[in-house]
Amino acid sequence: MQSKADIGRFIEDSDSELGISSLAIDSIPIELLVGIFKLSIHDNTHVEGVFRISQVCSHWRQATHNTPCLWTRPLRVDLRKGRPSQGVYLDGLSSWLGRSVPLPVNLTLLLGSSGISERILEEILKISPRWQCLRLRVAEVLWRPPLSLASLLAECRLDSLEKLDLGREAFSKDINLPAFPHFDNLPRLKSLTICIESSVVCMPWAQLTYLRLECDSPPDDALDTLAQCANLAVASIHISGWESGELTAHRDIITLTNLDTLFLAFSGLNKYVTPFFGCLAAPALATLTLDFSSMYSDMQWTRACFVDFQLRAPNITRLKIYFGDLTPEDLTTALQHAPSLAELELKYCSFFDDAVVSALYCEDVVKPLAPCLHYLVLHLIPKVLTADILAGMLASRWWTDSELATRLDLPAVARWTYLKFTGFRGQLWDRMADLQREGLPIRLR
Amino acid sequence: MVLLVTSDNEQFQTEKDIVERSVLIKNMLEDVGESDQPIPLPNVSSSVLKKVTQPSTGPTEIDVRGRYLSTASTTVESPSRPPILEQSQDETRKRTTDISEWDQKFITVDQEMLFEIILAANYLDIKSLLCRRWLQDGSQHDQGARPPEEIRKLFNIVNDFTPEEEAQIKKENEWAEDR
Numbered sequence: 001m002q003s004k005a006d007i008g009r010f011i012e013d014s015d016s017e018l019g020i021s022s023l024a025i026d027s028i029p030i031e032l033l034v035g036i037f038k039l040s041i042h043d044n045t046h047v048e049g050v051f052r053i054s055q056v057c058s059h060w061r062q063a064t065h066n067t068p069c070l071w072t073r074p075l076r077v078d079l080r081k082g083r084p085s086q087g088v089y090l091d092g093l094s095s096w097l098g099r100s101v102p103l104p105v106n107l108t109l110l111l112g113s114s115g116i117s118e119r120i121l122e123e124i125l126k127i128s129p130r131w132q133c134l135r136l137r138v139a140e141v142l143w144r145p146p147l148s149l150a151s152l153l154a155e156c157r158l159d160s161l162e163k164l165d166l167g168r169e170a171f172s173k174d175i176n177l178p179a180f181p182h183f184d185n186l187p188r189l190k191s192l193t194i195c196i197e198s199s200v201v202c203m204p205w206a207q208l209t210y211l212r213l214e215c216d217s218p219p220d221d222a223l224d225t226l227a228q229c230a231n232l233a234v235a236s237i238h239i240s241g242w243e244s245g246e247l248t249a250h251r252d253i254i255t256l257t258n259l260d261t262l263f264l265a266f267s268g269l270n271k272y273v274t275p276f277f278g279c280l281a282a283p284a285l286a287t288l289t290l291d292f293s294s295m296y297s298d299m300q301w302t303r304a305c306f307v308d309f310q311l312r313a314p315n316i317t318r319l320k321i322y323f324g325d326l327t328p329e330d331l332t333t334a335l336q337h338a339p340s341l342a343e344l345e346l347k348y349c350s351f352f353d354d355a356v357v358s359a360l361y362c363e364d365v366v367k368p369l370a371p372c373l374h375y376l377v378l379h380l381i382p383k384v385l386t387a388d389i390l391a392g393m394l395a396s397r398w399w400t401d402s403e404l405a406t407r408l409d410l411p412a413v414a415r416w417t418y419l420k421f422t423g424f425r426g427q428l429w430d431r432m433a434d435l436q437r438e439g440l441p442i443r444l445r
Numbered sequence: 446m447v448l449l450v451t452s453d454n455e456q457f458q459t460e461k462d463i464v465e466r467s468v469l470i471k472n473m474l475e476d477v478g479e480s481d482q483p484i485p486l487p488n489v490s491s492s493v494l495k496k497v498t499q500p501s502t503g504p505t506e507i508d509v510r511g512r513y514l515s516t517a518s519t520t521v522e523s524p525s526r527p528p529i530l531e532q533s534q535d536e537t538r539k540r541t542t543d544i545s546e547w548d549q550k551f552i553t554v555d556q557e558m559l560f561e562i563i564l565a566a567n568y569l570d571i572k573s574l575l576c577r578r579w580l581q582d583g584s585q586h587d588q589g590a591r592p593p594e595e596i597r598k599l600f601n602i603v604n605d606f607t608p609e610e611e612a613q614i615k616k617e618n619e620w621a622e623d624r
Binding site for chain 2: 028032035036040041045047048049050051052053055056057058060061076078083085088089091092093095096
């Protein structure tokens with residue numbers, strides 16, 4: 001117990017100099033006024049927000065103009081030619097960017113087939129040392145930004161750049177610039193989004209912690225690139241499949257020690273996907289998402305290859321699979337080799353059938369499959385499930401609090417914490433609704 | 446329960462989890478530990494503390510915990526929440542349409558009170574809950590800033606811009622609309 005004197009002393013120590021007797025708005029300390037301004041501005045409407053506040057009176061205008069951080073929120077800059085009021089746009093942009101000096105800025109450059117306004121681009125390039133985040137966005141489908149733009153960016157001083165998003169499309173070829181420029185001036189870069197057309201792209205790969213890679217060339221180029229990214233924590237890789245089940249050349253295992261999250265999307269006609277896993281080790285990998293929704297052929301899955309990968313990635317707790325032509329045996333084998341798996345999400349996966357469901361059934365006498373699994377999401381699974389079999393499996397992994405309290409030993413599997421089923425109809429819906437009423441944490445959509 | 450004493454020596458009894466929404470009070474309680482002693486708030490008057498913490502007649506569907514600051518001798522129950530409780534962004538979003546009406550009533554105070562509330566909110570370190578109410582447009586879903594005219598009216602501020610500044614402002618707005 002503390003005495004009143006202790007409390008009083010604490011308050012004296014922590015009191016600010018603020019008095020509350022002043023009544024005029026001008027008497028609010030400028031730091032507090034600016035603090036209120038910051039809280040009043042939202043990212044989505046920050047341009048209008050900061051203008052509104054700066055247009056109240058000269059005192060507030062001065063306060064906002066002298067507070068660079070109010071002018072640094074993400075700004076979209078339309079670089080396209082052909083704007084009728086280019087002078088007004090340029091002046092406004094110039095004033096806006098000037099008010100954030102010397103702080104880093106976060107810009108999205110909007111590009112289009114009408115070409116690039118040189119004057120606006122010049123204004124943007126002038127402040128390149130202050131770019132913290134730079135994104136390129138294309139306004140029209142199928143249009144690609146010119147390689148000359150990438151070249152200009154690569155020539156800039158990019159001292160502050162931490163996040164560079166060059167878009168998901170490759171740059172259009174330029175006769176005068178046959179190769180992708182070298183970006184060797186990015187001392188702080190941590191996050192990169194890029195589309196590559198070869199493995200010969202000079203970037204500070206080793207310092208990246210986030211990479212979104214679109215590979216418009218053979219998938220081996222993506223592997224060559226990943227081999228240089230030793231420090232990745234999150235990777236989103238978009239590649240085609242291989243023409244055969246074997247890699248074209250021997251390749252050492254690529255070990256991504258810090259990789260926590262991998263999103264892997266396959267597209268195109270080539271049907272072999274598991275070679276990717278044949279040369280990857282990810283001991284810290286927790287979340288693996290496999291997206292086969294853009295494959296135009298029957299995919300080929302080599303079970304043993306994926307199992308070998310799982311042995312090199314033993315800590316996967318979340319597995320998400322979208323579409324794909326695995327067999328029920330492929331999935332069951334994958335689950336058998338995922339001892340830490342806690343969350344499973346499947347979308348349009350016809351291989352999650354009664355056989356897999358039965359394999360997940362928990363019986364005390366049999367070593368259970370996926371013992372840590374407590375989270376299951378099934379989106380629009382086609383008609384391959386029998387309501388009673390699914391309901392039986394779900395019930396075999398569920399106990400009420402009182403049932404758990406009266407058990408002498410712990411169950412061999414985790415209890416469900418989250419079950420979400422989308423697209424269920426008829427008997428499936430009814431049975432799940434029954435279980436819901438019995439207390440299982442089911443969400444039906 | 447925690448006993449607060451305002452600058453004009455009025456005592457307020459309230460539950461700990463409610464007053465801890467004020468970072469200042471929360472830190473105090475953490476530093477002094479369990480205590481029956483009253484906590485003095487020498488920079489906050491009773492009228493301001495009441496305004497910051499007591500509900501007005503507001504929307505009725507808002508969470509009713511029935512617990513908010515009240516004078517030591519009285520327990521008042523009301524369906525609406527005092528601003529000190531308005532913590533969760535999710536809750537705030539859910540109640541967007543209500544806030545406008547609530548705000549209208551809440552901000553209907555004289556200028557003297559308004560500034561005292563802002564300063565007290567800063568002193569108590571609950572400014573994120575309170576201060577931004579003044580500049581935000583409760584009628585907008587995203588609660589962007591109020592138009593300058595509204596802010597001027599609310600704070601009784603005179604538009605003292607020169608013609609040159611007005612011209613500059615006009616250009617700014619053209620750019621903002623065109624971008």
